[in-house]
Amino acid sequence: MPAALIRIENLRFRWADDADFCLDIPLFEVHAGERVFLHGPSGSGKSTLLGLLGGVLVPECGRLHLLGSELTQLRPAARDRFRADHVGFLFQLFNLIPYLSVVDNVLLSCRFSARRLARATAAGNSPAAEAHRLLTQLDLNASLHARQVTRLSVGQQQRVAAARALIGQPEIVIADEPTSALDAERQVAFLELLRDECDRSGSTLLFVSHERRLATGFDRQLSLTTGGAVSAGGSA
Amino acid sequence: MRWLLILAARSAWNRRLTLGMTLVAVALSVTLLLGVERVRHEARNSFALSVSGTDLVVGARTSAVQLMLYAVFRLGEASNNIRWQSYQAIAADPAVAWAIPLSLGDSHQGLPVLGTTGAYFEHFRYGDGQPLSFAAGVPFSGLFETVLGAEVAERLGYRLGDRIVISHGMGDSGLAEHDDKPFTVVGILARTGTPVDRTLHISLEAIEAIHLDWAGGAPLPGLSIPAEHVRKFDLQPKEITAALIGLKSRAAVFRLQRKINNHPGEPLLAVLPGVALDQLWQMVGFAERTLLAVSAMVVVVGLAGLVAVILASLGERRRELAILRSVGARPGELFLLLSAEALFVTLLGALLGVALLALLTTLLAPLVQAHFGLSLSAHWVTSDELQLLAAVVAAGLLASLVPGYSAYRLSLADGLTPRL
Ligand SMILES: Nc1ncnc2c1ncn2[C@@H]1O[C@H](COP(=O)(O)OP(=O)(O)O)[C@@H](O)[C@H]1O
Ligand SMILES: [Mg+2]
Numbered sequence: 003m004p005a006a007l008i009r010i011e012n013l014r015f016r017w018a019d020d021a022d023f024c025l026d027i028p029l030f031e032v033h034a035g036e037r038v039f040l041h042g043p044s045g046s047g048k049s050t051l052l053g054l055l056g057g058v059l060v061p062e063c064g065r066l067h068l069l070g071s072e073l074t075q076l077r078p079a080a081r082d083r084f085r086a087d088h089v090g091f092l093f094q095l096f097n098l099i100p101y102l103s104v105v106d107n108v109l110l111s112c113r114f115s116a117r118r119l120a121r122a123t124a125a126g127n128s129p130a131a132e133a134h135r136l137l138t139q140l141d142l143n144a145s146l147h148a149r150q151v152t153r154l155s156v157g158q159q160q161r162v163a164a165a166r167a168l169i170g171q172p173e174i175v176i177a178d179e180p181t182s183a184l185d186a187e188r189q190v191a192f193l194e195l196l197r198d199e200c201d202r203s204g205s206t207l208l209f210v211s212h213e214r215r216l217a218t219g220f221d222r223q224l225s226l227t228t229g230g231a232v233s234a235g236g237s238a
Numbered sequence: 239m240r241w242l243l244i245l246a247a248r249s250a251w252n253r254r255l256t257l258g259m260t261l262v263a264v265a266l267s268v269t270l271l272l273g274v275e276r277v278r279h280e281a282r283n284s285f286a287l288s289v290s291g292t293d294l295v296v297g298a299r300t301s302a303v304q305l306m307l308y309a310v311f312r313l314g315e316a317s318n319n320i321r322w323q324s325y326q327a328i329a330a331d332p333a334v335a336w337a338i339p340l341s342l343g344d345s346h347q348g349l350p351v352l353g354t355t356g357a358y359f360e361h362f363r364y365g366d367g368q369p370l371s372f373a374a375g376v377p378f379s380g381l382f383e384t385v386l387g388a389e390v391a392e393r394l395g396y397r398l399g400d401r402i403v404i405s406h407g408m409g410d411s412g413l414a415e416h417d418d419k420p421f422t423v424v425g426i427l428a429r430t431g432t433p434v435d436r437t438l439h440i441s442l443e444a445i446e447a448i449h450l451d452w453a454g455g456a457p458l459p460g461l462s463i464p465a466e467h468v469r470k471f472d473l474q475p476k477e478i479t480a481a482l483i484g485l486k487s488r489a490a491v492f493r494l495q496r497k498i499n500n501h502p503g504e505p506l507l508a509v510l511p512g513v514a515l516d517q518l519w520q521m522v523g524f525a526e527r528t529l530l531a532v533s534a535m536v537v538v539v540g541l542a543g544l545v546a547v548i549l550a551s552l553g554e555r556r557r558e559l560a561i562l563r564s565v566g567a568r569p570g571e572l573f574l575l576l577s578a579e580a581l582f583v584t585l586l587g588a589l590l591g592v593a594l595l596a597l598l599t600t601l602l603a604p605l606v607q608a609h610f611g612l613s614l615s616a617h618w619v620t621s622d623e624l625q626l627l628a629a630v631v632a633a634g635l636l637a638s639l640v641p642g643y644s645a646y647r648l649s650l651a652d653g654l655t656p657r658l
Binding site for chain 1: 241245249557558560561563566569653654
């Protein structure tokens with residue numbers, strides 16, 4: 003088995019004023035190319051874990067290994083750089099910046115990372131052309147690319163956000179309940195698109211949700227219990 | 239970095255209505271601040287340029303400042319005149335090189351009429367020592383002849399040969415007219431940028447002549463002396479308002495001043511123009527500083543409003559900050575993003591304020607010139623004003639740290655998932 007892409011060891015985290023640990027994870031691994039579904043009830047610390055993986059939060063103790071880098075050893079600026087270069091994020095709601103165009107929203111990832119810009123344009127495309135390509139791939143009609151983002155439906159907005167997470171082929175795509183505002187039918191369609199695109203760009207997908215039924219189609223399922231321990235949720 | 243500034247500009251444009259209102263407030267406050275400074279500067283300037291080469295100004299005993307105000311700047315009225323004999327005695331002093339008598343009190347369409355002699359055109363100096371020069375015509379020689387200041391001729395559209403009527407007393411309307419004795423325009427002076435421009439000049443004898451059949455503020459009933467007969471009367475003036483004195487040697491100035499101040503016939507006052515001006519600036523200095531402080535306060539209020547508006551917007555923008563954070567923005571970059579917005583509005587406000595001031599001075603210059611005799615030159619900014627602007631921008635920079643720091647703190651506390 004190859005070395006884990008993400009490896010968390012003995013990690014503990016608590017929010018500034020809290021007495022209890024929000025997360026307490028002895029071991030958590032994700033391998034390259036895996037599509038992992040992380041389940042946990044609301045408030046169990048899923049988003050907190052993603053913040054730690056993004057290098058936005060710092061654990062109190064433990065190790066946080068990503069792509070061969072030990073995040074806890076990096077300085078804040080280097081962590082921000084790391085996130086920009088290697089991680090694509092996708093959130094629950096309001097993923098887009100209202101005053102930017104659809105394409106500029108997608109290209110946001112490339113503005114803060116020369117690496118992702120270089121990768122996005124590696125095929126000879128201009129950044130904007132690559133954004134258009136991804137958007138079309140994600141089933142967003144070309145006529146919608148020019149529309150104001152605030153005039154897109156939630157489902158369309160989430161696909162724009164997915165394009166932003168995917169552009170420049172980051173090694174890791176982290177999705178934090180991106181489907182919770184969609185109806186059941188669209189949830190499934192969106193998940194399929196997302197998984198397909200991650201496969202295409204070779205990104206490892208860590209998908210987080212409190213809805214266990216979305217786990218079908220993932221390689222592996224993990225559970226985060228309240229109190230912040232991860233356990234194998236059985237293969238889906 | 240460049241992209242961050244573009245982002246800041248787009249974000250600002252997205253909230254252009256609220257930011258626009260604060261922009262207007264900042265711009266207006268800058269206009270006010272610079273306007274106060276400019277009027278102050280121009281007032282000092284024009285006062286300082288109004289008289290030059292005159293060693294002493296002499297009038298009835300009053301305050302030095304008041305004497306300067308009415309004798310040189312034609313502001314306010316003299317409470318007392320001085321006797322012609324006193325004037326002659328002073329003018330005859332061996333230390334005196336020249337003397338210009340000034341007789342004020344009448345007006346034409348709200349503009350002052352000055353009775354004087356040919357010495358005025360010969361010896362009066364303004365600015366840094368320039369003599370008066372004629373744009374057209376010659377000094378008055380006949381009794382009912384007048385020489386107009388440049389502003390008088392321009393504003394009222396008078397040309398050589400025009401006939402005008404002088405009103406009794408000062409004021410804009412409701413004055414009795416000396417309409418039985420009209421004056422002919424024989425000369426028009428070149429522009430000086432001083433109160434001379436707003437003055438109509440006639441001879442001292444003419445002042446006597448038009449008042450022959452008057453007593454107090456009104457024509458004597460039943461008595462009317464036609465213009466062609468006035469020459470039969472003694473037109474030697476009995477009183478004048480003030481006099482400007484030039485000395486052969488400046489060394490004699492204090493001796494002569496003392497002598498005049500101790501004049502035996504009547505209480506007189508002689509002042510050195512520079513000293514009187516200094517007194518004037520001391521008197522108005524406090525008012526000037528207060529005015530400047532108030533307008534500086536208005537700028538602070540404007541900037542406070544700006545900060546409040548941006549802080550208020552921060553609540554709605556936490557999501558946006560988290561998104562930027564997720565794509566790799568550093569907290570410091572979010573600091574910059576928010577600070578840039580405040581600084582941007584301040585800079586634009588300062589620029590707009592300057593433009594507005596330029597527009598206002600251009601539009602209002604004729605009005606201000608007409609009412610206060612101040613010539614507001616429509617230049618861009620002086621170095622003093624530039625200092626004020628720099629202070630405004632520095633204050634804006636300081637103010638911009640507030641939303642910047644808030645964004646910084648928020649982004650650290652929120653992580654990627656703001657809790658709204
Ligand atoms: N910014 C924050 N500051 C303080 N406490 C937080 C913050 N974000 C989350 N928490 C706390 O951490 C716990 C886990 O929250 P979260 O990670 O958002 O859970 P989930 O995403 O699984 O619903 C909650 O108890 C929540 O109150
Ligand atoms: Mg969550």
